[in-house]
Amino acid sequence: MLDLQLSKNDDRPFYLQIAEALRYLIVNGTLRSGEKLPAVRKLADQLGINPATVVAAYRILNKEGLISQKHGSGAYITPHTSIIEHKGNEFAPTGERNGCDGVVDFASNVPPGHLFPIASIKKIINEILDESGADVFQYQDPEGFEPLRSIWADEFSKTWSHPVSLSNISVVSGAQQGIDLAVRLLIKRGDSVLVESPGYRGARDVLLANGASIIPVLVEPDGVALNCVEKICKQRNVRAVYINPVLHNPTTAVWSDSKRAKLIELSRKHDFYIIEDDQFSDLLEKPVLPVAALDTDRVIYIKSYSKVLFPGLRVASLYVPKHFFERLVAMKRTADIASNGLMQRVLHRLIVSAEYKKHTATSRKYYSMILNKFNSFINENASLKLVWNMPPGGFNAWIKLPDTVTATAFAQSTAAQGLLISPEKMFRNEGKIISDSHVRLSIGSVDEATYHKGIACFERCLKDLL
Numbered sequence: 001m002l003d004l005q006l007s008k009n010d011d012r013p014f015y016l017q018i019a020e021a022l023r024y025l026i027v028n029g030t031l032r033s034g035e036k037l038p039a040v041r042k043l044a045d046q047l048g049i050n051p052a053t054v055v056a057a058y059r060i061l062n063k064e065g066l067i068s069q070k071h072g073s074g075a076y077i078t079p080h081t082s083i084i085e086h087k088g089n090e091f092a093p094t095g096e097r098n099g100c101d102g103v104v105d106f107a108s109n110v111p112p113g114h115l116f117p118i119a120s121i122k123k124i125i126n127e128i129l130d131e132s133g134a135d136v137f138q139y140q141d142p143e144g145f146e147p148l149r150s151i152w153a154d155e156f157s158k159t160w161s162h163p164v165s166l167s168n169i170s171v172v173s174g175a176q177q178g179i180d181l182a183v184r185l186l187i188k189r190g191d192s193v194l195v196e197s198p199g200y201r202g203a204r205d206v207l208l209a210n211g212a213s214i215i216p217v218l219v220e221p222d223g224v225a226l227n228c229v230e231k232i233c234k235q236r237n238v239r240a241v242y243i244n245p246v247l248h249n250p251t252t253a254v255w256s257d258s259k260r261a262k263l264i265e266l267s268r269k270h271d272f273y274i275i276e277d278d279q280f281s282d283l284l285e286k287p288v289l290p291v292a293a294l295d296t297d298r299v300i301y302i303k304s305y306s307k308v309l310f311p312g313l314r315v316a317s318l319y320v321p322k323h324f325f326e327r328l329v330a331m332k333r334t335a336d337i338a339s340n341g342l343m344q345r346v347l348h349r350l351i352v353s354a355e356y357k358k359h360t361a362t363s364r365k366y367y368s369m370i371l372n373k374f375n376s377f378i379n380e381n382a383s384l385k386l387v388w389n390m391p392p393g394g395f396n397a398w399i400k401l402p403d404t405v406t407a408t409a410f411a412q413s414t415a416a417q418g419l420l421i422s423p424e425k426m427f428r429n430e431g432k433i434i435s436d437s438h439v440r441l442s443i444g445s446v447d448e449a450t451y452h453k454g455i456a457c458f459e460r461c462l463k464d465l466l
Contacts, residue, residue, distance in 0.1 A: 002038060006047055014049055018057035020189055020211045026066050026077055027209045037067060037075040064214065065430065104454035106441045107420040109249065109396065110311045114447050115363055117309065120355045121346060128345050136345060140338035143329050144171025148348040152303075152317045160293035167322050168296075170332060173339045174314040175279055175304035179242075180206050181331055182275045182300040185324050187212050191239035194232060196224055198427035198438075200249050203242050203277065212239075216429040219248060221389065223255035226262050233270040240273045245291060247280035250427045250440035251398045252391035254288065264294045274299045279307045282360050283367065284393040297321050305347060307394075308360060315339055315347050367395045367444045370451055374443055377455055384462055395444025400437060405465050407436045413465060419457040 004021050006014050025031045037043075040058065044051040058075050061067045069075045128136060143149070149169045156164040172178040179202070187193060189211030195204055197216035207214050215232055218225045223245060232238060241263070245255035267274055276291050276299050292301035301319040306312075320328050332338070350356045374397055375390050387400035401407060407423035414421055424438040441458070443451055 002043070002046075004043075004047060006049070013053075014047075015053045015056035015060070016190055018043075018047075018054060019060040022057065022061060023064070023066060023208050024211070026061075027205055031077050033077055033079045035077045037077070039074055064208075066208075103418045103420065104450055104457060105420045105445065106443060106454055106458075107422045108445050109307075109422075109440075109442045110445055111307065111309070111363065111395070112444065112446050115359075115366060117350070117355060117359045120350065120353075120359070124346050124349045124355075125342065128342065128349070132345070136341045138341065140341040140344070142170075142333040142338050144169075144339060145341065145344040145348060148344050148351075149317075151348060151351055152319075156292075156319065159289065160296065162293065162296045164296070164319070165322075167325050168319050170318045170320070170325070170328055171339045171344055172302075172316050172318045172332065173336060174306060175277060175302050175316050176202055176206075177335065178302035178304070178316050178318045179203050179275065179277060181318060181328060181335070182302065182320075183207055183210050183212070183240075184331055185300070185320065185328060186240050186273050186275070188239075192232075192236045193239055194224075194229060194241040195429050196243060196248070197429040198250055198424055199242075199429055200244060200277070201427060201429070203275075204429050207242070214429065217241075219251050219253060221251075221253055223253060223259035223263075226259055226266065229263070230266055233266060233272070238270060238272045240275055241267070242275045242277070243291065244277045244279070246278055246284065246288060247391055247394040247396070249279070250396065250422065250424075250438075252389070252394060252396050254284075254392060255291075260289075260291050260294060263291060264298060267295070267298045276301045277304075278302060279304045280394045282308045283364055283395075285364060285368075286392065292319060300324070308363065309347075309350070313343055313347065315343050364393060367393065370395065370444045370448070371397070373451070374441075374455070377459075381459065384459070384466070386462075395442055397441045397443050399439050399441060401439060401462075402466060403437070405437075405462070407439050410461070410465060411439060414458065414461045417457055417461055419454055419461065421458070 004018065006017050022031070037058070038046070040051050040054045044054045058067065058069065062069050065078060067075045068078050146166065148171060149166050152169050153164045153166055172181060183206050187207065187210050191212050192215055193207050193212045194215050194217050195207065196219045198219060204214060215236070217228050224243065229241065245260065247254060263274065274291060278290055278301065281287065281290070290301055292299040302316060304316040318328070371390055378386055378388060385402040388397055401410060408425045411421050411423040422440040423436060425436045428434065446454065
């Protein structure tokens, strides 16, 4: 029997209370994939309510894709795997592999190990330990290492042309914690939040776990479909919009200036906040301003370094309007007391030295080479009928497959041959899969020799399907 409780003192109707309670149990793993939910009448009797109320709750979860309803059989938890930037079990290699020697990982969405600035970090760590000793291993200030925050405040003030102070910036333990804290600052249970589709499922999971009602919005080549945003805002009281506007995951789109400005205009008109997730901007050849630069009172901005340096860094910047700062620090203290003191100091020294610029230049050069190689592969293999738009940076490629090929089926076939790729289905935030025709290939996540091995396997598997 599910432990669900309804409150007559809650302003939300019972069907919303049920949907939110079940949503939380699904997202946190209490209810597992394939598990059957109680029959409508049984749950209604348990809660002492009309069966129609349970039907309404199940309908919400079905639209969100968290459950599937089978006529005459009942409601079941759907497969629900968060895409937290590592290969998922669904597409792991199984059985005998005939095509590739070993596993090639085009699904990981992380920098390749050979680009990690290990020598520089080793030198910096030794310097820090010689100077500070055991102090770096003590509990840190929850808002973060002040010299690092000062660097960010100065950088943002200069590039955004708006004053940014220490009372705007906290250090967080990676982008995922930044998203979680931003959501907890803004969202109450039942609030409507717009999310990109396809988009980062880790953000979707955080929103669902905090009781948000998510509404997917299509991602176009130059950003989300703002006509849809405006239409939804006229119908619903939207609290926030989550966006990833630079080298978007997974489509690699970079928002146009006009869409950035228009989103700010809509946020003022309809009184919603923007959660901006920036993981790739330092890998652009030509830098672009974040949406936060257009309105520092409407945007919570998360800048991460895991895609630029290495995923284990777990240090990111979280910009918030000043009236949120005290609550943010209290939430951070509750979440994990403070971020890693040593890694905060490492990042600070990297940024203020010439090493960070040197590293990003080396990374951009390598990724540009890989993207150009892939572009040549596309042009030389027109018979494969692949379509893509070459991104202006980063290490991902978003590929439209031939009409006769389903991305999920293709990903399963390549996994059997030792090549891991990410199908569009994994990034869709609609209740049902409306498109599964693209794959994301993290072609820059490996060294050059492994790239060639992976592309050969990709080509061979696609030709077999065609």
